[in-house]
Amino acid sequence: MQRIYNFIYRFRAVINLLVALGISLLLIFNQDAKQVQHMRGKLLDYAAVLYTPIQWLDTVFTAQKAYEDLAQRYIAAQVHINRLQSLANENNRLREALGFKKLSSFGVIPANVLSKSGPGLLISLSVDQGTKDGVEMLAPVVDANANLVGKVVALGDESSLVQLINDRNFRVSVREMRTRTIGILGFFDPGYFRIENIPFNTKVSIGDSVVTSGFSDIFPPNIFIGIIQMVEPELEGYVKSIRVEVASDFNRLEEVFILKKHGN
Known part of the structure; x- marks a missing residue:
């Protein structure tokens, strides 16, 4: 059935032409007015029956085209919405950036x-x-x-x-904020930040903040780095090391x- 509809729709112009040609020939060669009128009625009925599936196919293909247009508009609108969302997120990040604490001697x-x-x-x-x-x-x-x-x-x-x-060759002098303990932060295997050789009697605790110490020609003091995640003893209890969870997400x-x- 679908093939028939496709055939009719594809050759609808030819079919309409043939019908019109048939009507014209009848009008030319048939002089009986009653017969012409009767045949005209029959042909009109035939044309109406023939035109119904053509009209239906027109409606189907028009609806399909409208659906495709709407789908394209939806995709374009979604891309635009995603772009606006990305710009909104970027704007929020920059607004946060404008609010971070100023470093007195740095632009x-x-x-x-x-x-x-x-x-x-x-x-x-x-x-x-x-x-x-x-x-x-x-x-x-x-x-x-x-x-x-x-x-x-x-x-x-x-x-x-x-x-x-988080490069293994990077080192920075840091300070634990609560006890003011100084140390050197580095990134070590198997993949965590650590401050080594902290005196064992230093009262650092999990959750304490770690910032740059300022004992450097490169880094000013009080740039936030992260918080203490774990405290581990070393060398038979004489010193200990501190694991630090850094605040910055390098993947984002x-x-x-x-x-x-x-x-x-």
């Missing part, structure tokens, strides 16, 4: 993350700001919430390479902020 250069690399020789990311924008070698880098991300280790005119703090970084000393 901020916002940068977009272009790419990430690792875990090869250097775990890093590239950003779209360079020397033309005032970025300097070894400049500290933070995320939108002012959590430490890393430092600049290579410069181009319009881009920079940032070594992340889209924008970072490069710190720049005022007046440079």
Whole structure:
């Protein structure tokens, strides 16, 4: 049945032409008015029967075309909605960034993350700001919430390479906020951050905050790094090490902020 409908729909113009031609021939060669009228009625009935499936097929194909158009518009609208949602999320991140605590002697250069690399020789990311924008070698880098991300280790005119703090060669002097204990933070196997050689009698606790100490030419004091996750004894109880859960999520970084000393 579907094949018949498709055939009729495909050749509907030819069929209509043949019907019209038949009616014209009858009108020309038949002089009996009654017979002409009778045949005209029959042909009209035939044409009505023939036209009904054609009209139905027109409706079906029109509905199909309308459905396809609506589907395309829906997809386009959904893409636009997703884009607006992405822009809204980006706007929220930037609004949060504007609210992070100011570092008294440093300005901020916002940068977009272009790419990430690792875990090869250097775990890093590239950003779209360079020397033309005032970025300097070894400049500290933070995320939108002012959590430490890393430092600049290579410069181009319009881009920079940032070594992340989860690179195993990265070290930073840190301070535990409550007891003011100083140590060196690094990233160690099998994959966690640790502060080593802390005096055993130091009263650090799980949940205490860890920030940069300021005992560095690179990092200013009080940049937030994370919280203490675990305290472990070492060397027969003389010293202990501290595991730290860092605050920054390196897998979700889209924008970072490069710190720049005022007046440079």
